[in-house]
Amino acid sequence: MASFHQRVFSGMQPTSTLHLGNYLGALTNWVAMQETHECIYCVVDMHAITMWQDPADLKRAIREVTAAYVAAGIDTKKSIIFNQSQVSGHAELAWITNCVVRLGWMNRMTQFKEKAGKDKENASLGLYAYPSLMAADILLYKATHVPVGEDQKQHLELTRDTAQKFNNDFAAQIAGLELGTGDLGFFPLPEPMTQGPAPRVMSLRDGTKKMSKSDASDNSRINLTDDAETIATKIRKAKTDPDALPSEEKGLEGRAEAENLVGIYAGLNGQTKTQVLAEFGGSQFSGFKAALVDLAVAKLSPIAGEMRRLLDDVSHIDAILGRGAERAEAIAAPIMRDVKDIVGFVRRG
Structure with a gap:
């Protein structure tokens, strides 16, 4: 039976310094995963700007998160590390997923309500559409597995729904162009990654609150x-x-x-x-x-x-991101070309 190539995709936002919770909850598992899986680890800078960021701070944070990935043990030869904005397919596929995702699905997303708070009328459209971009991030590489925390499980379900609807809506085109994987369709339905009992790291000042980058203390x-x-x-x-x-x-x-x-x-x-x-x-x-x-x-x-x-050598960090982006683009570009053919776009040869 046909199957999809097994691939892991995950990422972190460069909004502030990573902490012990990020290390124990994600990075240690990412390091272990690269020994058994093909892994793509993204610095999701496009997600970061759903809320305003000082441009200079954002550049610094992108490089700092990249340094944290490498320092924690992610091998740039085994895994792909890049920042999202360097691969244009993320934005291109996000518009297509925006047109596949239903408004009712988006209205059920709880994280927007939490982040926007009472002033949701003043929140950016990007913050509202964040889960659709996350779906595009994953589907752009036909990732089959995604390590996610509790706060992202709802978004992964939306990704699965998006993939399923795309496969169903364009089933005839996928079959006619012979771009699918048998009865599985064009996009896989990504599975949450089983990571074992990752500790839930709480604040050192209040054990009832999660350790957070945004805590004032x-x-x-x-x-x-x-x-x-x-x-x-x-x-x-x-x-x-x-x-x-x-x-x-x-x-x-x-x-x-x-x-x-x-x-x-x-x-x-x-x-x-x-x-x-x-x-x-x-x-x-x-x-x-x-x-x-x-x-x-x-x-x-x-x-x-x-x-x-x-971080003492910014050019080295930028080179890591550049090489990673080239490798990511090599995977994403043919998938994006197929998506354009499926939906009926006329593109350059």
Whole structure:
């Protein structure tokens, strides 16, 4: 039976400095995936401008996120790293997906409501149409798998719906031009990537809130650019409670800050929370934090150091993005040509 070539696509927005949550929740899995899959990792700068960005800051952030990808262990020879705006197919296919996606589908997207808030009449059309562009990003490479967090699962469902509707709407053209993959159609229906139990990293100041780039307090997060002293200081200042660590995971219930720090230790050390508590159960936080400082500094400060080294040579970062864009374009261009033929555009030969 015919099948689609297995390919992974994912990306991050260059809106501010990446942090520990991005590292444990995504980057560590991306690094592992490149050993078993063909991977395309994008810096989604077109998504970033759905909300206004200072142009100089945006350029800096694009390069910084690229440096974080490489410093975390993504191999530019094994995987493709590029920024979205360098491949015009993203914008071209986004208009076509805009014409396939139904307004009712878009009205159900919860993230627009969250980001636009009460002032949705003043939000950009780009912010509203963001999920359609995300669908185009994925379909442009006929990606079969997408690693997504909880907040993006709805958008991946919309991508699947978009692919299915395109395949159905143009079934005769796809068959007539012999551009499909049997009964599967032209576009695959991308699957969410199974990544295992990635830790949900919460704020160091409030264990009930997710660690976020937008939090006003820099002490709420560990940035991937933080040096060893800053990492240590933030962990020592992290909010805890007066009780000792429990010996079993059930004892973390109702103790958000304790659970968060145990989860961070487990994520950084490749363990489960149960394994961490078997070692530290009964310990006071002073001792546990000291161990967490040592571990976090050992794991994260080399990434910060490598990012600084990479960012000292902007031309090198730009070359990585340029080479990646050429490789991405080589995959996207023939797919985009086929899409234009399917929908009935007259194009240059």
